[in-house]
Amino acid sequence: MYSVIFGKNPGLSRAEFYSFTRRFNLKVRITGEYRDWLLFDSPRSIEGCFRWLGGSLKLVKVIGEGEEAIKDLEYSKLFTVSLYGRDDWRLWRKLGSEIKKEFNAEGPAKFFKPAKVYAMPAELILKGFPEVKDFVFLFREDGSFLVGETVKVTDPFELKKLDVERPVQRPILSIPPRLARIMVNLTEVRKGNFLDPFCGIGTVLQEFILQGLNAYGSDRDEKRVKEAKRNIAWLRKEFRLKNSAHLEVCDAKKLKRCFGQRFDAIVTEPYLGKPLRRNPGRGEAIKLANELDRFYYHVFESFTDVLKRNAKVVFVFPAYRLSDGGIYRKERKWLGKLGFEVLGRYLDYEERHRLIRDIHLLRYRG
Numbered sequence: 001m002y003s004v005i006f007g008k009n010p011g012l013s014r015a016e017f018y019s020f021t022r023r024f025n026l027k028v029r030i031t032g033e034y035r036d037w038l039l040f041d042s043p044r045s046i047e048g049c050f051r052w053l054g055g056s057l058k059l060v061k062v063i064g065e066g067e068e069a070i071k072d073l074e075y076s077k078l079f080t081v082s083l084y085g086r087d088d089w090r091l092w093r094k095l096g097s098e099i100k101k102e103f104n105a106e107g108p109a110k111f112f113k114p115a116k117v118y119a120m121p122a123e124l125i126l127k128g129f130p131e132v133k134d135f136v137f138l139f140r141e142d143g144s145f146l147v148g149e150t151v152k153v154t155d156p157f158e159l160k161k162l163d164v165e166r167p168v169q170r171p172i173l174s175i176p177p178r179l180a181r182i183m184v185n186l187t188e189v190r191k192g193n194f195l196d197p198f199c200g201i202g203t204v205l206q207e208f209i210l211q212g213l214n215a216y217g218s219d220r221d222e223k224r225v226k227e228a229k230r231n232i233a234w235l236r237k238e239f240r241l242k243n244s245a246h247l248e249v250c251d252a253k254k255l256k257r258c259f260g261q262r263f264d265a266i267v268t269e270p271y272l273g274k275p276l277r278r279n280p281g282r283g284e285a286i287k288l289a290n291e292l293d294r295f296y297y298h299v300f301e302s303f304t305d306v307l308k309r310n311a312k313v314v315f316v317f318p319a320y321r322l323s324d325g326g327i328y329r330k331e332r333k334w335l336g337k338l339g340f341e342v343l344g345r346y347l348d349y350e351e352r353h354r355l356i357r358d359i360h361l362l363r364y365r366g
């Protein structure tokens, strides 16, 4: 049995995980669902593709249940302890000491303190994971718990490199590489032609290329296309990749003019409107959303010209944090009329953000 530990947006991470298991054709059987983690049975092959998950932190192999299971942990000279479902340093220390006592029969052993009662992937990698081990305690509400060992972590340094080491960066405009990875997984499409018609400096394209997909991108602005090309050239060199992306200067409302082929998936974050200086009132938010919707309608019309039947679209629509603290999320009936079925909607935001990403997963019925 395994457990996956979700990142800071558990709802989105959960949706991504389900899509990911179908995308990689993993025969996974869920055995327990909790807010911040899932328990499941899976073939070992999940360990090989775990790195392609964007929104999860760790893959934990479950070893047993309750304190008895501590005896079955494999010796490690240096280790740490991660608690999920309990925020209790005394308990953390007690469990660490028990493991250390067991290990001392085999050799010297020490455990180190993470910043929280659980270790983050970056802390583990810096300490020397996987030689340095992370023993995980998953607490259920009734107080019973499972014990496991982290076998894989998603690599925050790789994602950071994709963001801050590339030659062209636009921190305000561009989507985080982690989110690009999540959005690609949400498509559940493993192979085929992928398009980002608002490619900007190419964050989503980078992910297409890393995953060996047939990558296509376009932007109305010639300058952005040049910048995306520079970032892609850097990516290919840094990661020693042979494949590349086809890029066009193109208005997303007129995709047929630029692309002769049809696509299996579109993954994109479009123009989301001007930056907001303050949180809008409800009326203002409705007005902003309606204005942008006129544009998005034409964009989706253009999608129908270039998509295959049953193709997937992952599209970021804007939602708004209102001046009264609420959130405005628009319903878009016109999507159905154009042949797009909404399969899922997920919010992605931080407290301080005025503009919220309302990520839509859609299927084009054709």
Ligand SMILES: C[S@@+](CC[C@H](N)C(=O)[O-])C[C@H]1O[C@@H](n2cnc3c(N)ncnc32)[C@H](O)[C@@H]1O
Pocket: 173, 174, 175, 176, 197, 198, 199, 200, 201, 202, 203, 204, 218, 219, 220, 221, 224, 250, 251, 252, 253, 268, 269, 270, 271, 272
């Ligand atoms: C939010 S940015 C996309 C950022 C990109 N996802 C990234 O992370 O690098 C939106 C992009 O849409 C482009 N854009 C705006 N209107 C467009 C249109 N009608 N057709 C194509 N691109 C357009 C802008 O030039 C801009 O680069």
